[in-house]
Amino acid sequence: MAPIISVQNLTKTYANGFEALKGINLDVEKGEILALLGPNGAGKTTLISIICGIANPSGGRVLVADHDVVKDFRATRGMIGLVPQELTTDQFETVFNTVSFSRGLHGKKANPAHIEKVLRALSLWDKKDNMLRQLSGGMKRRVLIAKALSHEPDILFLDEPTAGVDVTLRKDMWHVVEELRASGVTIILTTHYIEEAEEIADRVGVINGGELLLVEDKAALMAKLGRKQLILDLTEPLSRLPDCFAGNGLTLEADGNRLTYDFDTDNEQESIAALLTRLGENNIHFKDLSTRQSSLEDIFVALVGASK
Ligand SMILES: Nc1ncnc2c1ncn2[C@@H]1O[C@H](COP(=O)(O)OP(=O)(O)OP(=O)(O)O)[C@@H](O)[C@H]1O
Structure with a gap:
């Protein structure tokens, strides 16, 4: 099946000459959740803006359901919902009208029942007659999501959706995202919260x-790049590691009180058993043993660090 989004050799150079995107290639399958991770200024918003048709590429092209986002702007824009980082709507409009209006902007016929469903899912129904300026910051974020869902998009972009929101909203949001995915909506989110990507995404892109x-x-990413570590707290500190352990992933730390061992996940049982036996033979004993597996965050930091 053709990907729902196909980004091909995409480049973006801003008017001041800054090269924000340097040849991005990316296919997104229908119905997946893709998390785009990257530090500030990586190019995430630029990429999303081009796919959504609100910024122009300098080179390359983007197809959404086989339509070019520049040439076929109308077709692609109607398929996409975007939750931007900030609210820019009229503060004096009511919640219900703002969300309904957004649906109309995408060329869809009014559908109060759909708007009600969206507002209820985001716990905004009891605020439907409030003006936006009467809402808290978190509620305004919910309105942004409601607007993006107002026209029943096939693809939803969430640009840092949970930056600065409370735990309840974050949970509501992920609940809505799960339901959308179940109904076949493709979701692309950018985030700085790596645990979030770890929890919710099917695929992860690092930019x-x-x-x-x-x-x-x-x-696959976790299996490929994730490291496993065995940590041994020693009964007696060691002044140095015996030569026979050199070069096998064992490191002496914490003033000689701890040994850490990076081990091969494919062959872990055997290599750990062998190591523990060898340590005992060398009169090295431990009082505590624990293991640690690298998180997506460790992988991300290592990748971004290496690309600098
Ligand atoms: N209009 C513009 N003119 C010049 N440079 C720009 C413009 N917009 C963005 N940039 C630059 O392009 C780079 C990518 O910005 P972008 O907003 O895409 O990053 P981001 O990954 O979304 O960052 P953040 O996580 O901080 O939101 C940054 O260095 C930014 O300064």
Whole structure:
């Protein structure tokens, strides 16, 4: 099946000469949740803006359901919902009208029942007659999401959706995202919260300095780049590691009180058993043993660090 979004050799150079995107290639399948991770200024918003048709590419092209986002702007824009980082709507309009109006802007016929469903899902129904300026910051974020869902999009972009929102809203939001995915909506989100990507995404893309460093299935990424560590707290400090352990991933830390061992996940049982036996033979004993697996955050920091 053709991807629902196909980004091909996409470049963006801003008017001041800044190269924000340097040849991005990315396919997104229908119904997946893709998280784009990247530090500030990586190019995430620029990429999303071009796919959504609100910024022009300098080179390359983007197809959404086989339509070019520049040439076929009307067709693609109607398929996409965008939750931007900030609210820019009229503060004196009511919640219900703002969301209904947004549906009309996308060329869809009025559908109060759909608007009600969206507002209820986002716990905004009891605020439907409030003006936007009467809402809290978190509620305004909910309105942004409601607007993006007002025209029943096939693809939803969430640009840092949970920056500065409370736990309840975050949970509501992920609940809505899960339901949307179940109904076949494709979701692309940018985030600085790596745990969030770890929790919710099917695939993770890492972008830095205008380049897409990788896009991988989340589980495969963790398996490929994730490290496992065994930590041994020693009964007696060691002044140095015996030579026979040199070069096998064992490190002496914490003033000689701790040994850490990076081990091979494919062959872990055997290598750990062998190591523990060898330590005992060398009279090195431990009082506590624990393991640690690298998180997506560790992987991300390592990748971005390496690409600098
Ligand atoms: N209109 C513009 N003119 C010149 N440079 C711009 C413009 N808009 C963005 N940039 C630059 O392009 C780069 C990418 O910006 P972008 O907003 O896409 O990053 P981002 O990954 O979304 O960052 P953040 O996580 O901070 O939102 C940044 O260095 C930014 O300063």
